[in-house]
Structure formats: C-alpha cells, structure tokens
Amino acid sequence: MTPPSKLAMVPFVSVANMMRLVHHVGLPVFLAELTQAVTDDFKRWPAFDKTPRVPAHSPGGVIELMPTADDTLYGFKYVNGHPKNMAEGLQTVTAFGLLADMASGYPLLLSEMTLLTALRTAATSAMATRALARPDARTMAMIGNGAQSEFQIIALQAVCGITDVRLFDVDPAATAKVMANLRDTGLNLTACTSAQDAVLGADVITTATADKRNQQVLTDNMVGAGVHINAIGGDCPGKTELHRDIVARADMFVEFPDQTRIEGELQQMPLDHPYTELWQVLTGQAPGRSRPDQITLFDGVGFAIEDFSALRYVYDRASGTDYVENLDFIADPDDPRDLFGMLARAA
Amino acid sequence: MTPPSKLAMVPFVSVANMMRLVHHVGLPVFLAELTQAVTDDFKRWPAFDKTPRVPAHSPGGVIELMPTADDTLYGFKYVNGHPKNMAEGLQTVTAFGLLADMASGYPLLLSEMTLLTALRTAATSAMATRALARPDARTMAMIGNGAQSEFQIIALQAVCGITDVRLFDVDPAATAKVMANLRDTGLNLTACTSAQDAVLGADVITTATADKRNQQVLTDNMVGAGVHINAIGGDCPGKTELHRDIVARADMFVEFPDQTRIEGELQQMPLDHPYTELWQVLTGQAPGRSRPDQITLFDGVGFAIEDFSALRYVYDRASGTDYVENLDFIADPDDPRDLFGMLARAA
Incomplete structure (x- = not known):
C-alpha cells in the first residue's frame, strides 16, 4: 500500500x-x-x-x-x-x-x-480577574481544591500578580494536595479550616466546587467590599455555589448570557437581574470595576x-x-x- | 515519562x-x-x-x-x-x-x-431498495458516476441481487472510470449516452449527481411503471435532482422528515405532500410497495x-x-x- x-x-x-x-x-x-x-x-x-x-x-x-x-x-x-x-x-x-x-x-x-480545558478555564478566570479585580489585588482565596484549582492559582499568579493563596476544601486531603503541588511556585500558601477562614483578607475569591446541586460556599456576610469573585463551579443546570444575597450585592459579568442563564449563578436570579457581557468590558464598550469598594462577580460557565x-x-x-x-x-x-x-x- | x-x-x-x-x-x-x-x-x-x-x-x-x-x-x-x-x-x-x-x-x-460515509450511504440505499423495489428487480440505472457510484452499485448487487447496470454521467470519463473499477465484479455493465438511454429497462434508478443546484436528471416521461428510485444526490438546501412531476407521481419514502424537508427532493413539494417514514416500512407499521406498477422514491439525504x-x-x-x-x-x-x-x- x-x-x-x-x-x-x-x-x-x-x-x-x-x-x-x-x-x-x-x-x-x-x-x-x-x-x-x-x-x-x-x-x-x-x-x-x-x-x-x-x-x-x-x-x-x-x-x-x-x-x-x-x-x-x-x-x-x-x-x-x-x-x-x-x-x-x-x-x-x-x-x-x-x-x-x-x-x-x-x-x-x-x-x-x-x-487543555483546565488550562483555558484558568486562563478565562485570569482574563476576568485582570479586567475586574482591583489592580493592587495580591491575595486570593481558592475554595474547592480539586482538579481545576492549581491551574486557577498559577494563572492568577502569572497574569494578575497574586502572591498569597488561602486554600479551603471540605476534604483536607485535597488542600494538602494543592499545598504539595504548589510548594515550589514562590506563592505563600495557607491551608484554611473553613471557607470563612479562607476569604479573610482575600482580594480575589475563586470558587471551584464540584457538587451537582445548589450550594452556598460563599454567603453574603463573608464577602467584604472591593473583592472580585470568580464563580467557576456553578456550571450546569441545578448547580450553583453562591448564596443569592451575595450574587444580588455583586455586579455580575458573564460570557454568553443565553448559556449563563441556564448554567451559572444567574440561574437563581430573576430574569431582569442586571449583568454585563465580559467582552464588552474588554473592548471598552461597558464599564468593568468603577469603584475600589465594588464587588465584582465573574459568573464563569465556560464557552465555546x-x-x-x-x-x-x-x-x-x-x-x-x-x-x-x-x-x-x-x-x-x-x-x-x-x-x-x-x-x-x-x- | x-x-x-x-x-x-x-x-x-x-x-x-x-x-x-x-x-x-x-x-x-x-x-x-x-x-x-x-x-x-x-x-x-x-x-x-x-x-x-x-x-x-x-x-x-x-x-x-x-x-x-x-x-x-x-x-x-x-x-x-x-x-x-x-x-x-x-x-x-x-x-x-x-x-x-x-x-x-x-x-x-x-x-x-x-x-465510511460512502459505504453507509450505499448501505442505506440498499436497505431502501430491498424494502421498496420489486423483488424481481435485476437491472439498475446509475446516473451520476462520481465517488459514490461504485459503492451504490456493489451494495445493490450484494443486497438486492442486481445483475445489470446501465451507467450515465455528463462526463464520459466518469462512466469509463466506473466501467474499469467494476470490470471484475460479474456485473453486466453498459455505458449509456444519456440519462434517457440509461433508464431503459431499469427496475431501479439511483441518481447521485453532485451539482449544488436544482437539476432535472430524471423527468416524468423517463420513468416507467414499477420502478424504484434512490435519489441520493439532492442532499442540501437548493439542490434537487428530479423533475417535480416525477416526484409528484411517485410514492415518497424518507429518513428524518424534518431534514428531508429542507435537503431532499421534498424541498420542491408543497408542505402537505405525502410521504412515509422508511423506518415504519421496515417495522411493518406502514406499507412499502403495495403494487408491482407503483413508482417508489427513496428521497435519501443521509441521517445521523x-x-x-x-x-x-x-x-x-x-x-x-x-x-x-x-x-x-x-x-x-x-x-x-x-x-x-x-x-x-x-x-
């Protein structure tokens, strides 16, 4: 032949x-x-x-x-x-x-x-964080220490200058895995015993939990002024990560609204809940962060x-x-x- | 590693x-x-x-x-x-x-x-022909002698007992290619100079022409009683092969009607034009050929x-x-x- x-x-x-x-x-x-x-x-x-x-x-x-x-x-x-x-x-x-x-x-x-999906998901969070977090953000809380977490952290270190990471997972072994995997990265890593502990002093909070149900890994009282949140784990119908009150208090940024509506934190909000398409922030057509004390929320679900x-x-x-x-x-x-x-x- | x-x-x-x-x-x-x-x-x-x-x-x-x-x-x-x-x-x-x-x-x-697509398209024609052609069908006209044609012919030989094949293509070189490719198959092959010539005495007519436009490779006067037609080439919007009158005179059998409506010969017919879903013939839920003089038309477009x-x-x-x-x-x-x-x- x-x-x-x-x-x-x-x-x-x-x-x-x-x-x-x-x-x-x-x-x-x-x-x-x-x-x-x-x-x-x-x-x-x-x-x-x-x-x-x-x-x-x-x-x-x-x-x-x-x-x-x-x-x-x-x-x-x-x-x-x-x-x-x-x-x-x-x-x-x-x-x-x-x-x-x-x-x-x-x-x-x-x-x-x-x-490559783990890499692009981390890159997308880094893109949103660069556009929406306070420029002086240096401390990140990583809630959910599964397969995505190390990539999310390295991307924010590389792109946004994060230096300190506070880790929490319901399974301490997952947190120990991240601590071990990232020990040579130059990051200051802190294992935390609760989500509430992890978000203390964090400028950026990334949630990447995996359960297929409505969770509340972040409640309203845990999130202080000026924080940027990447909510990555709420990514299919019936799966959300944040308490409704914090979603309501934050300014929401999305990828493709038709998809976020059925897969993201936006699921739990009324149809007229305001959001901004992230691409419009990147092109300058829409404002991103307008005040240092604003809470910005990237409701990431992943898009083609x-x-x-x-x-x-x-x-x-x-x-x-x-x-x-x-x-x-x-x-x-x-x-x-x-x-x-x-x-x-x-x- | x-x-x-x-x-x-x-x-x-x-x-x-x-x-x-x-x-x-x-x-x-x-x-x-x-x-x-x-x-x-x-x-x-x-x-x-x-x-x-x-x-x-x-x-x-x-x-x-x-x-x-x-x-x-x-x-x-x-x-x-x-x-x-x-x-x-x-x-x-x-x-x-x-x-x-x-x-x-x-x-x-x-x-x-x-x-594999050429093979499954030929297998689908053979399935339709076995279900719809007269059991004594032995002569086939193959109009359009491109990449699909030899597979269509061998499938009808293997599954339906076709012994004689009458070939026509607007390009005589394409017909010569088929004649050469099939010389050792035991089939009686005849190169014809027109579609009208090719369909003489054919029990089964398969059309597989390639132009992306409305053609009329078969007109009503060319098709005699009792013939089964596989119209394979009309397979996208704006592409049909048969004159409307022969489509109207035949009994039409389709794969997935929603798709045939926009891709098949059915494009040229009114919305209430009757058709039968081929799967229902195969399960016995709908009649296939009911009379030896009936003209049956498989309006094949290919389905997932x-x-x-x-x-x-x-x-x-x-x-x-x-x-x-x-x-x-x-x-x-x-x-x-x-x-x-x-x-x-x-x-």
Whole structure:
C-alpha cells in the first residue's frame, strides 16, 4: 500500500504531547499566552458564530458538542460530564477538540482537551480577574481544591500578580494536595479550616466546587467590599455555589448570557437581574470595576469561544514541532471522484 | 515519562486501516453487513435521540456536526461539504466520527468517515431498495458516476441481487472510470449516452449527481411503471435532482422528515405532500410497495443514525484487531482530582 498523502494527514496532540508542550513553554508562560489568546478572541466577540451547546443527556451525565467559528476557522469541543465516574476511577470530565479551515472544511488540528480545558478555564478566570479585580489585588482565596484549582492559582499568579493563596476544601486531603503541588511556585500558601477562614483578607475569591446541586460556599456576610469573585463551579443546570444575597450585592459579568442563564449563578436570579457581557468590558464598550469598594462577580460557565482560542493557540504553538503526530485521517484519492479506485488499489 | 494508562487510550481507525478492514471482510460482505446494521437501527427508530445537524456556513461550503444517541451509545460525525475543493485537488466531502459510551461519556472509537460515509450511504440505499423495489428487480440505472457510484452499485448487487447496470454521467470519463473499477465484479455493465438511454429497462434508478443546484436528471416521461428510485444526490438546501412531476407521481419514502424537508427532493413539494417514514416500512407499521406498477422514491439525504450504525458496525468488526491504533486521547491521572500532579510528574 502506498503511504497516505500529505493531504490525508491531520496533526494530533495527544495527552502526553500536550504535557510536553506545556513543560516546553513553561506553565506560567503557557497560561499567560493562553489568557491573551482568549482575550484577543473575546475582543472580537461579534465576529463569532455562537451556537448553544448540543447536549445528549443520560441518567449518569451529559455529552456535549460545543462548536463555534469565525470567518476563517472552525472549532468544536467534545466534552462529557459524568459525576459518578470518579467512584469508578474514571475522570468526571474528558474532552477533545478539533480546529478546521472554514474555506475548505479540512481539519487542521485534533487535540486532547481534558488538560487543555483546565488550562483555558484558568486562563478565562485570569482574563476576568485582570479586567475586574482591583489592580493592587495580591491575595486570593481558592475554595474547592480539586482538579481545576492549581491551574486557577498559577494563572492568577502569572497574569494578575497574586502572591498569597488561602486554600479551603471540605476534604483536607485535597488542600494538602494543592499545598504539595504548589510548594515550589514562590506563592505563600495557607491551608484554611473553613471557607470563612479562607476569604479573610482575600482580594480575589475563586470558587471551584464540584457538587451537582445548589450550594452556598460563599454567603453574603463573608464577602467584604472591593473583592472580585470568580464563580467557576456553578456550571450546569441545578448547580450553583453562591448564596443569592451575595450574587444580588455583586455586579455580575458573564460570557454568553443565553448559556449563563441556564448554567451559572444567574440561574437563581430573576430574569431582569442586571449583568454585563465580559467582552464588552474588554473592548471598552461597558464599564468593568468603577469603584475600589465594588464587588465584582465573574459568573464563569465556560464557552465555546474559549475552546476555540485554546485550539488556535495550541495550533500556533505546536505546528511544525514534534509535539504533534500526523494521523491518517482524511481519504485523499489521486482523483477525488475515484474513492473506489483508491480503495481497490489498497488491496 | 510513564506511558499513558489503558484508560487513556481510544481506538482509532485510520483511512488506511479502514481500507484494510474493508478488504479483510470483503466489500460485498461489508456492505451487506452494514446494510443489516443500519436496518437494525432503523427498526428501533424511536429509541434514538434525534437532533438536527449543527451547521457552520461559509461562502465556500458548510461544516456540520451530526450527533445521535440511544440509551447506551452516543455517536457523532463531523462532515464538510465544499464543492469548490475539487478544483484545488481536495475532497468535496471529508468526515470523521466518534462513538462513545453514554454511561461514562468515554470515547470508544474514533474513525475516519470519508470512506465510511460512502459505504453507509450505499448501505442505506440498499436497505431502501430491498424494502421498496420489486423483488424481481435485476437491472439498475446509475446516473451520476462520481465517488459514490461504485459503492451504490456493489451494495445493490450484494443486497438486492442486481445483475445489470446501465451507467450515465455528463462526463464520459466518469462512466469509463466506473466501467474499469467494476470490470471484475460479474456485473453486466453498459455505458449509456444519456440519462434517457440509461433508464431503459431499469427496475431501479439511483441518481447521485453532485451539482449544488436544482437539476432535472430524471423527468416524468423517463420513468416507467414499477420502478424504484434512490435519489441520493439532492442532499442540501437548493439542490434537487428530479423533475417535480416525477416526484409528484411517485410514492415518497424518507429518513428524518424534518431534514428531508429542507435537503431532499421534498424541498420542491408543497408542505402537505405525502410521504412515509422508511423506518415504519421496515417495522411493518406502514406499507412499502403495495403494487408491482407503483413508482417508489427513496428521497435519501443521509441521517445521523446511519453514521451511528456505521460506527457501531466498525466498532464491532475492528475491536481487538490490528486495524485499530490506540491514541493517547484521554488524560487519566492516578487521582482524578490531581490533573496538575499528573502534569507535574510528566516534566
């Protein structure tokens, strides 16, 4: 059999190669560059074809396709969310994605996105924090010390200059894991015994808890003036993290309102609850933080454009390196009308 | 770096391996088994979650995601259609697909589908022809001798006992290609100089022309009593193949009516034009052919369940063979909460 032609090949970034790429670039630099890539795409928000996620529900969870496109590039992510997986030693969330050329429809890059989703979620929080937190913010509270937490922390260190981190999780072992994982980062880390303890003196509070139900990891009395909150864990219908009173007192910033309405903290608010689209803050079309004592809330649920930015960034960073393998993914007959002949000659 | 765990691996069928698998099984057997797989799934039509295609349009074409699921399996296909690609030596249509486990959301199979789509489209025509053509049908007219045509012919030979094939294409070189490709199949092949010539004496007429516009490759006076028509080429908005009068005279059978309405020959008919859903014929809930002189028309546009069946069939046929490669596709940390630790240990 003749080897497949170059046209048949699609670059693929495996999990192992994504890890190699991140180490090659350096995690803080990777997160800073990715934050810029997401910011660049948010600044041209109207250029994107924005489609709601396409879900397939089962009793155990959901599988979703998240497509978006601009004039030249198309991207989609496949992602599942199955909370019961962890009990069976499986990941709750796995993901992969594809970037394609709009002009020809040909795939440009296939990539693992389990790791990349954690990275882009952290980059998105960093983008929101850079836009909305007080410029002198140096202390962060990280509530929920699961798979997302270290990436959230490193992104805020790299992009926003966070120096002190106060950690809390209902499971002390999760906090101990973060303390161990981040011991060489130069951050001052404090393990706290309650969420109330963790938020003491924090300029930025990031919540990334995992339970699929309405929680109140932050109540109104815990949040002082001038704080910026990234509420990352409330990200599907029926799952919220914050007490309604603190949501009501804060000024809310969102990604794609149609999605935040059904997945974010916005679920618990009336339909006329005011919010600002984050992209408009980034372009200067809407105010972000207007007073030092204002409480700003980024109600992050994750949106397809962030995955698009991540795929675009990895495509730029990995193309032509040995962090990609070429997959024989596209049939490329000598004569496009002769698919059968290609098959016959392969015998 | 430790090698990825078994859980991280997803079986992948490349184009080269799909060709090897087809040759290993034998093309006629592959098509007959695939026809049965599609039929089995059509017979349990109500069990599927049916979602319209999710398109992203550009001036040069369209990229679509086609998902569907039953209680246990999820499948989707990525497919593009870019008519101008051929002039640049690229395929008009390329595709790949994924099968996943609904219970865990974990991918089970990633596969090329450029070749597999041609195979499942032929299998679907064979399913419709077996259900709707006269049992004594032996002669087929194949109008449009492009990339689909040989697969359509072999499927009807394998599944429906077609012995004679009358070929026509506006480009005689395309017909010559089919004559050469099928010379060792035992079929009696006749190259015809017009569509009118090709349909003489044909019991089954399959049209698979490619132009993206309203054509009339078949007019009413060309189609005699008792014929079954597979109209495969009219498969997107603004693209039809048959004269309205022959569509009006035939009894129409469709896949998913919502999609046929905007993509099939049904486009040119009034909203109250009668049709029968093919799955109901296969289950016996609706009549198929009721008279030998009836003209039956399968207005095929391609539906996600056919891709699901094809992925399921390839998964069953290829699992555990060396026609699959394992891709390091899913991050699998020792502790699912410790994605960061997995990354750090890979340094």
